Amino acid sequence: MTIAQYLNALKGFKGLAPDLVCHRTIDAKKARYGDPLDTDPVWQVFQDQGIQRLYEHQARGVALIEKGVHTVIATPTASGKSLVYNLPVLRAIYGDNASCGLYLFPLKALARDQLGTLETLMAGVNAKIADTLTAAVYDGDLSAYHKAKVRNNPPNVLLTNPEMLHLAMLPHHHLWESFFANLKFVVVDEVHTYRGVMGSHMAWVFRRLLRICRHYGAEPVFVFCSATISNPGELSTALTGLAVEVVDADSAPAGKKDVLLMNGASGAAQTAILLMHAAIHRGLRTIVYTQSRKITELIAMWASQRAGDLGSRISAYRAGFLPEERQKIEQRLASGELLAVVTTSALELGIDIGNLDLCILVGYPGTIMSTWQRAGRVGRDGSDAAMILVAHEDALDHFFVNHPAMLFDLPPEQAVINPFNPVIMERHLECAAADLRLDRDERFLDDPAIQIALGRLEADVRLLKSRDGRFWYSARQNPHREVNLRGTGMSIPIFLDGQKKKLGDVDRFRAFYETHWGAVYLHHGSTYLVSEFDHENGRVQVVKERVPYFTRARSTKSTEILSVIHTRQVWQTRVCFGRLRVTDQVTGFEKRSVNNQRSLGVFPLELPPIVFETEGVWIEIPEQVRDCIETRRLHFMGGIHALEHAAIGILPLLVMTDRNDLGGISIPFHPQVGMAAVFVYDGTPGGIGLARQAFEQAEIMLERTFDAIRLCKCDNGCPACVHSPKCGSGNRPIDKGAALEILLALRNEKTTPPVDRFRIYAMGNQQPEPSLPHGSPSLADKLNDLANASPHGLPKPPSRVVKRFGVLDIETRRSAQEVGGWGRAHLMGVSCAVLFDSGINDFRVYLEADVETLVQDLQAFDLVIGFNIKGFDYKVLSGLVSFDLTTIPTLDMLVKVHERLGYRLSLDALARCTLGTSKSADGLAALEWWKQGEIHRIIEYCKQDVKVTRDLYLFGREHGFLVFENKAKKEVCLPVAW
Structure with a gap:
C-alpha cells in the first residue's frame, strides 16, 4: 500500500481522525546540477557507483575545498554531503599517497558506517593505481593490539570520534607524528551536534588539534557537514577560530512529503503504537522517535506484543546497546528484515538504515532542526513519504497544537557555544599545556579572558611557568581524563554495591539530583537503589532492586x-x-508511584x-x-x-x-x-x-x-x-x-x-568561580592575586611580614634503620641543631644537652621555618622534651610544596634551581661523621642546610615563587605565599 492510501485510511478512522490537527504536503522538487567535472580516475570511480553528475551545492563545495577554503555544507538529510568531502580527499590522496585525512564523527556507529562507503570507493581507486589507499576506524571498541597497529601504520583516512581525539591522539601526538605532519583535511560530520556544553569543549579540542598540526608543519583544510541550522558558518568559525565559507543552497531532488500533526488524546505512546501497527500491516517501513530510553523500550515492547506475527519485525534502538547489537539492528533495518524501529535520537544522525516510508515523532523533538532532520530519514530515495508528530502533554507540543503553521514557518534555531566558559577553558588550557607546552608568543593566548585563566591556573599550580616567563607546562602529565567532553565536570562512577562492577557514570553536577542516597537509578531496563553517594570522593554505589516508584x-x-x-x-x-x-x-527527595504518579x-x-x-x-x-x-x-x-x-x-x-x-x-x-x-x-x-x-x-x-x-x-x-x-x-x-x-x-x-x-x-570583586561543594578559593581571591602579581605573573606574598623568624635543622645520632623505621624518629637522638635567628642575623648551635634551651628559644619567634620540620625535626625533639612543639607557629616548606604540587621535592633540588646553590653533604654523611666524632663537620653541614632553607624562604617571600625542574627537565616556577 502507498503512503497516500495509508494517510487516507488514517483520516477515515474514527478512533484517530478527531485528533488530527494539521495536514500539509511538501511538494517534490527536482535536482539542479552543476557543471560536469573533468574525468580523472577518482571521479571515474564515483561514476562507476552510479553518480554521473554533481548537484549544484556539491559542485560548489568540492570546488571550495580543492582551493583550500575551509567550508561548511549545511543542507538537509540525503542531499549528498559525504560526496562533497570524499571526492576532494580521495583526489588529494591519489595525487600524493602520503596525504592523510581525519574524519570526525560524534558517534562511533557513524564512523563505522562511513568506513564501508569509503572502503568501497578506495577499492575502486586502488584498482586503477599501483599504490594502496587505506582507511581505518580508531575508537574505544578496538583492542589494544589493533589500536597500536593503527598508530604504528596510520591510514590515509582515519575515522574517529571526539573522545579518541581528545584522550588518545592529542596527548600522545608524538606517536602520530607522520599522520599529523601529512594531515591535509579534517572532516567534521554532524557539526550541529557540537553545541552547548559539548560544543564549548570541542572549540578547545579543535584549537588544540590546530596547535599540534602546526607543530608538525601542517595546515589542514576543515570541512564541516551540518543539518539545517541558521548559523552554520558562525558555529564552524566559533569552533575553530577559522574563516569558513557556507554552502547551504540545497539542490538535491526530494520526493513529496506529507506532514501531519496530531493530538495524543489517548496518550502519545498509545497513539504511536496504533499508527505503527497500521503502517507495518500495510508493508510501510517505519521509524518511531521518542524522547527517552525508557519510553523507547516500552513502546517497542508493547508494540511487539500486540503485533502478532509481525512482532519480531519491530525493534528498539538506543544508546546503551552493545555495538554489535546496534549494528545488527541497522543491518536488519537496511535490508528490510525489520519493518519498524523505535529509537531515541541515536538514529537521528546519518547512519545508513536504507529507505523508509513513515516517520512518527512521539512528542516534539525539542528543536525545529531535529524535527526536519528526523523527517529526512524517510523518503531518502526520492519516493513519497510522511511524518506524523503526535503531541505529548508538554508545553512545546501544545504550542504546535495551538499554532500548527508555526511548525512550518519557524526558521531553524541557532547553535550556541561559549568557548570562554571559564570552567571549560581552564581545563582545556591545562590539557593543551600537557599536549605541548604553551608559548607566550601564541596569538590565541593574548585574549584577556585567557590571560586571566592562565593566572588562575598558575595560582592553583595546575600550570607551571618557566623561569623566564615564556612557557607554561602542565603540572600533571595527563589531565585529559578528568575532562568529560559531554559535561562540565568530572564524571562519577556508579558501582554495584560491594562489587567492582561498574554500571555507568554520572556527571558530578547532576549526581546531587540523580544519584543521591535513596534515588532510583535506571539502567538497561532495570531499577537500582542508590545505597551510597560519596560526593567528596566521587563514588556512587547501587543495589539492584525492583521498586514500584521513581524518585x-x-x-x-x-x-x-x-x-x-x-x-x-x-x-x-x-x-x-x-x-x-x-x-x-x-x-x-520525593517518591512517586510509577502507576498513578501519586506521592509516596x-x-x-x-x-x-x-x-x-x-x-x-x-x-x-x-x-x-x-x-x-x-x-x-x-x-x-x-x-x-x-x-x-x-x-x-x-x-x-x-x-x-x-x-x-x-x-x-x-x-x-x-x-x-x-x-x-x-x-x-x-x-x-x-x-x-x-x-x-x-x-x-x-x-x-x-x-x-x-x-x-x-x-x-x-x-x-x-x-x-x-x-x-x-x-x-x-x-x-x-x-x-x-x-x-x-x-x-x-x-x-x-x-x-x-x-x-x-x-x-555593585558587587566589587566578589565573583566566585563555578565550583562544587568544598570548591577551590573564589575567583575574587585569585583576581586580587593577579592584580598584585609579580613580574612573573605569580601572586605576590601577603602584606603581613614576620618580624622575627627562626630557621631550624637537626642532625641525628642514629639512622631510621637503627631505631626501627622513620615512625620511631623520637629515638634517633640529636647530634647537633642549628637555628638561624633573624633578630640577630646569626646562627646558634645546640647539642643534645642543650635541647631544653633550644625549645625555649623556639618559643620566642613569630615563626619557625624548616624543611620537613613537622615530619622529622619536631618528632626527633619529641623524644627528648615534653613540650608540645605543635603549638609553635611553624612553616614547613616541604608540606607547603607538597600541598601545591601533590608530590614532594628535595631541598637540594629546589636550592639548585632557585638559588643556584646546593647542600654540602647529606644525612648519611652526617651520621658517619658522628660515629667518627667529627662534630665540627656536622655543624658546618647543618649550618649550610639552614642557610639554604633560609634563603629559599626569603626568595619565596620576596618573589612569590620557587623554581624546580619538572619531569620534562624544564625549570618551572612554583607559586608560594609565606
Whole structure:
C-alpha cells in the first residue's frame, strides 16, 4: 500500500481522525546540477557507483575545498554531503599517497558506517593505481593490539570520534607524528551536534588539534557537514577560530512529503503504537522517535506484543546497546528484515538504515532542526513519504497544537557555544599545556579572558611557568581524563554495591539530583537503589532492586546578581542580562508511584550546597503588579513560579537547547532588584550562551510564554503550560491564573518602568568561580592575586611580614634503620641543631644537652621555618622534651610544596634551581661523621642546610615563587605565599 492510501485510511478512522490537527504536503522538487567535472580516475570511480553528475551545492563545495577554503555544507538529510568531502580527499590522496585525512564523527556507529562507503570507493581507486589507499576506524571498541597497529601504520583516512581525539591522539601526538605532519583535511560530520556544553569543549579540542598540526608543519583544510541550522558558518568559525565559507543552497531532488500533526488524546505512546501497527500491516517501513530510553523500550515492547506475527519485525534502538547489537539492528533495518524501529535520537544522525516510508515523532523533538532532520530519514530515495508528530502533554507540543503553521514557518534555531566558559577553558588550557607546552608568543593566548585563566591556573599550580616567563607546562602529565567532553565536570562512577562492577557514570553536577542516597537509578531496563553517594570522593554505589516508584529530588535555590551586562524595556517592565551566583541545595527527595504518579512521601537529605557562577536573564515584576494580584486574592508567588516554568518550557523554541540545560528561580522580593523577579539561567557553570540568546529575544519569549499559558485548556495548570517535570519544590505553589494576570498586567497596564536600581548591584570583586561543594578559593581571591602579581605573573606574598623568624635543622645520632623505621624518629637522638635567628642575623648551635634551651628559644619567634620540620625535626625533639612543639607557629616548606604540587621535592633540588646553590653533604654523611666524632663537620653541614632553607624562604617571600625542574627537565616556577 502507498503512503497516500495509508494517510487516507488514517483520516477515515474514527478512533484517530478527531485528533488530527494539521495536514500539509511538501511538494517534490527536482535536482539542479552543476557543471560536469573533468574525468580523472577518482571521479571515474564515483561514476562507476552510479553518480554521473554533481548537484549544484556539491559542485560548489568540492570546488571550495580543492582551493583550500575551509567550508561548511549545511543542507538537509540525503542531499549528498559525504560526496562533497570524499571526492576532494580521495583526489588529494591519489595525487600524493602520503596525504592523510581525519574524519570526525560524534558517534562511533557513524564512523563505522562511513568506513564501508569509503572502503568501497578506495577499492575502486586502488584498482586503477599501483599504490594502496587505506582507511581505518580508531575508537574505544578496538583492542589494544589493533589500536597500536593503527598508530604504528596510520591510514590515509582515519575515522574517529571526539573522545579518541581528545584522550588518545592529542596527548600522545608524538606517536602520530607522520599522520599529523601529512594531515591535509579534517572532516567534521554532524557539526550541529557540537553545541552547548559539548560544543564549548570541542572549540578547545579543535584549537588544540590546530596547535599540534602546526607543530608538525601542517595546515589542514576543515570541512564541516551540518543539518539545517541558521548559523552554520558562525558555529564552524566559533569552533575553530577559522574563516569558513557556507554552502547551504540545497539542490538535491526530494520526493513529496506529507506532514501531519496530531493530538495524543489517548496518550502519545498509545497513539504511536496504533499508527505503527497500521503502517507495518500495510508493508510501510517505519521509524518511531521518542524522547527517552525508557519510553523507547516500552513502546517497542508493547508494540511487539500486540503485533502478532509481525512482532519480531519491530525493534528498539538506543544508546546503551552493545555495538554489535546496534549494528545488527541497522543491518536488519537496511535490508528490510525489520519493518519498524523505535529509537531515541541515536538514529537521528546519518547512519545508513536504507529507505523508509513513515516517520512518527512521539512528542516534539525539542528543536525545529531535529524535527526536519528526523523527517529526512524517510523518503531518502526520492519516493513519497510522511511524518506524523503526535503531541505529548508538554508545553512545546501544545504550542504546535495551538499554532500548527508555526511548525512550518519557524526558521531553524541557532547553535550556541561559549568557548570562554571559564570552567571549560581552564581545563582545556591545562590539557593543551600537557599536549605541548604553551608559548607566550601564541596569538590565541593574548585574549584577556585567557590571560586571566592562565593566572588562575598558575595560582592553583595546575600550570607551571618557566623561569623566564615564556612557557607554561602542565603540572600533571595527563589531565585529559578528568575532562568529560559531554559535561562540565568530572564524571562519577556508579558501582554495584560491594562489587567492582561498574554500571555507568554520572556527571558530578547532576549526581546531587540523580544519584543521591535513596534515588532510583535506571539502567538497561532495570531499577537500582542508590545505597551510597560519596560526593567528596566521587563514588556512587547501587543495589539492584525492583521498586514500584521513581524518585525526584527536592531543592532550594537562591541567586545573587554579580554584574549587570545589558538591560532593555520589554512591555511595561525591564528585562536584564548578567552574571549570577546560584546556590542550589538538594534538601530531600520525593517518591512517586510509577502507576498513578501519586506521592509516596518526601524524605530529607543532608547534602552541601552547590554554588556556581553562570549567565542569566531576569524579568522584573513591579510592585504595582504585585499589589494588583494580591488585591484580587490571587497567589502572587504561585503566579511568578508558574511564569518561570512556562518561560523555561517555551525557550527551546528560541534557543537550540533542552529545558534541562536551563535553571530558574522566582523570588517575590529580591533585595538587589528591589522587587519581585523571575530568573532563567544557564544550568552550566560559567554559562554557554543560552540566557544571552533569550535576552536578545525577550519580547518573543514573553509573547510565547503568554500564549502557552493563555491557550492551554486546563483549569489549574498542567505539564502543557506551567508544570515542570524537574521542579525542585514539586510544582508548589503554582497558580496558572495568577501567572496569566501578571503577564496581562506587564503587557497592558501603563505601569511606570522602575527607576534604575543597578547601583545596588555593585558587587566589587566578589565573583566566585563555578565550583562544587568544598570548591577551590573564589575567583575574587585569585583576581586580587593577579592584580598584585609579580613580574612573573605569580601572586605576590601577603602584606603581613614576620618580624622575627627562626630557621631550624637537626642532625641525628642514629639512622631510621637503627631505631626501627622513620615512625620511631623520637629515638634517633640529636647530634647537633642549628637555628638561624633573624633578630640577630646569626646562627646558634645546640647539642643534645642543650635541647631544653633550644625549645625555649623556639618559643620566642613569630615563626619557625624548616624543611620537613613537622615530619622529622619536631618528632626527633619529641623524644627528648615534653613540650608540645605543635603549638609553635611553624612553616614547613616541604608540606607547603607538597600541598601545591601533590608530590614532594628535595631541598637540594629546589636550592639548585632557585638559588643556584646546593647542600654540602647529606644525612648519611652526617651520621658517619658522628660515629667518627667529627662534630665540627656536622655543624658546618647543618649550618649550610639552614642557610639554604633560609634563603629559599626569603626568595619565596620576596618573589612569590620557587623554581624546580619538572619531569620534562624544564625549570618551572612554583607559586608560594609565606
